[in-house]
Amino acid sequence: MSARVLMVQGCTSDAGKSTLVAALCRWLHRRGVRVAPFKPQNMALNAAVTADGGEIGRAQAVQAQACGLAPRTDFNPVLLKPSSDKGAQVILHGRAIGQMDAVGYHDYKRVAKAAVLASHQRLVDAFDAVVVEGAGSPAEINLRANDIANMGYAEAVDCPVVLIADIDRGGVFAHLVGTLALLSESERARVQGFVINRFRGDIALLQPGLDWLERETGKPVLGVLPWLHGLHLEAEDALPREHADKPGATLRVVVPALPRISNHTDFDALRAHPQVDLRFLGPGEAFPPCDLVVLPGSKATRADLAWLREQGWDAAIARHLRYGGRLIGICGGLQMLGRAVHDPHGIEGDAGSSEALGWLDFETTLQRDKQLREASGHLSIEGVEVRGYEIHCGSSEGPALARPLAILSDGRGDGALSDDGRILGTYLHGLFDTPDTLAALLRWAGLQDARPLDMAALREAALERLADAVEAHLDTGRLSVLLGEAPCAA
Template identity: 70%
Template sequence: MSSLLVQGATTLLAQGATTLMVQGTTSDAGKSTLVAALCRWLHRQGVSVAPFKPQNMALNSAVTVDGGEIGRAQAVQAQACGLAAHTDMNPVLLKPNSDTGAQVIIHGRAVTSMEAAQYHNYKKVAMQAVLASHQRLSEAYQVVMVEGAGSPAEINLRAGDIANMGFAEAVDCPVILIADIDRGGVFAHLVGTLELLSESEQARVQGFVINRFRGALSLLQPGLDWLEQRTGKPVLGVLPYLTDLHLEAEDAIDTRQITKAEQVLKVVVPVLPRISNHTDFDPLRLHPQVDLHFVAPGQAIPAADLIILPGSKSTRGDLAALRKHGWETAVQKHLRYGGKVLGICGGLQMLGNRLHDPLGLEGAAGSSSGLGLLEFETVLAEHKQLRNVQGRLRLEDAPISGYEIHAGVSSGPALERPAVQLDDGRCDGVQSADGQILGTYLHGLFESPEACSALLRWAGLQDVQQVDYHALRERDLERLADLVEQHLDTAKLRGLCGL
């Protein structure tokens, strides 16, 4: 670790820049949600605040204003702050490409792929990037709101930690610890986590937040009193369980069922082993006229109007898995019966004749046969294409915006019938001559209301109700800020933020 960077970060804090960190007792304890809530709560008070996650491991990513990629959750948190997403908000992103290895992205750019043991030795280099980004944010904003990763009490990961207490110690910031009571054992989670920390780390924890509580608070109060007495630390509040809160997930697929109208479009997405950016489908999951169904490995693809082949971090491997589960045959049958197929990014690449990985970017070097549904081939190139783009769908000339994150370069006669005309003069994607198949490299295409409606009409839905997904996300961010006001100790929070 660079002592100069640590000294610089500490000096900034002494000059008035405030950093507050949210850590969780487990994965999915509510860290991302609480950071987004606090960011919007501060933002609407006129406080200059930026989100920050030192290290993220996720296959859901977003393209930033400076042309890099960061975790999707940090892009949502940036929106909560009224900011455009920037690579400094998530300087280290790990994108798993196997059970033991991941692509390492530093300041928005892929630098290498490593096995877990290799990355453990690389953390000193990664920490320098983390502290440099934190320093820049500290210079630009009143408050830096930090999200930890997983749990700070993972004993096997504590040496050289850059994601939780290792970072908090380096920049000398206070920590809030959040736990999910809906999982059960919330007091054991909080006390046990605290016990596994060092004395200096324990002193850094300034309070607890309990998340996803159902029922009468009076029944929980004896436990809260015991927790405060046992640890000497305050409970900053208890957040209620919300069944209808929808923020883009950091990694886990949200499979909660939503009541829909009787007349709906049935959409199926096969869950590939390395599915990426499944947040593409959140607008469909929330659409009142769409019945979205994720098909897990081992399950048969049911009858549907539209099958979507999603993005993938390991396209050739996921293509092999698709065949293993019998999904290729299901796609072919679906097309014979007149159904529609949409491929996004890696899913687009699967639609072609061949997929080549000469450099071994996603596994062993080699080539694979595609589904052969369209006349083109794809070669994986060394450098990713990272862009935020705008354009128009060839369907109904509907305006569309989205982002590209892919290493593949596709070519072939099928691409002479593109799906999208981009404002920068390029064409994107492909449409089949019979109109049954459409593919695109664009993520986020369903977030554009007009494009989403056009795609749903193409897939067979009549009288489409237009939904503004961005407005839905704004609504939920405002609801989260309201929860902070109603259920947390805002006076103590303001003090922790240096206000």
């Protein structure tokens, strides 16, 4: 028997699609349903390494965790990683196939659609239920032709759709009714109900609007999800909206928000740590005093390096180091710490070379074949265990790498630690997620009483909160029917 498929589409980007899919996956998993997540096409710079040696969107890895599964490339068969305003690296079934501009990818969608449908079929053959996440909005009428991300996929596989909207943005009823108005007749019929997300306040004041919405559209409101404060769950792509106020935080960390910042989920553990005040620094902002600067990953290292210099932040970081501050570079940030970055094949833009910041003695050459692997080993700092994953196409060589930050279990050295011990770099994403590693690095940065924090436990707690919210605030009876199951008891 094939799996029942339910798709979540959103009125806007960041409406809560990823979160709702994760919530439904954990809710079903808790009930003993063999469920899998699926996102046909994702555009994101937050990626994860899969058990079958590829890469997918980070959100789908979290959704897999909600299902009790290891990440697989079939969970996100098409991943687009923007490298400029007009172009992106296209990843098909976990493997990069090259750079395309928007027009070129539009023509390529026939091939991409075949990959999507092949992954879909494998999942429905292997599981009881598949919960699917759309991308952006189905009302983007300029992208309707050959669509594989929203209604084009839903029509092709004949699945029901739930539409979610974010009330915190304002105009939630206009979003829902306007989205329906821009769908075709068959697509409107496919929408089986609405979910309103991020509600704060008295539900009684919202009820007249919910009643009007059901009368106006003839479709049920499946529930209103509250704003869940302090929910520690990786974002699909957007940087966090809010800067958390932590009166008791004593270590100040600054992360430059590069235009093509990748895997900013690396910093979730720092954001969650009660002793750490982390700030993403945006364009035009003055570089504030801090204890630690972290240069993040980048999908376009040379371009982001040039942008960093345009902001004057290279001089600000040099001043930070002169006054005894600490500096970490992760992946593309590591490459920026060296003497030069070479891109002879035009992997991330125009072919050529760029002078890097020169604080560590090595050079990086970008290569066509991307390195994708999970990694573990021990840090040279305090000898603690470290775990993470690598997603990069750069190969770095030079004297600074003879003093690696970590020795990995396969015998390789990773990254570098400066002679004075104040600058370190690594290719490992997820560097801060291991509790003992996090505490050791915070002590290295100057937080002597650093406490460990377990991000894996926080994610599990967040997924459980989401499943609880489904049971408390959504119509689980209707959801069960949509998923081909007997209705849940009230």
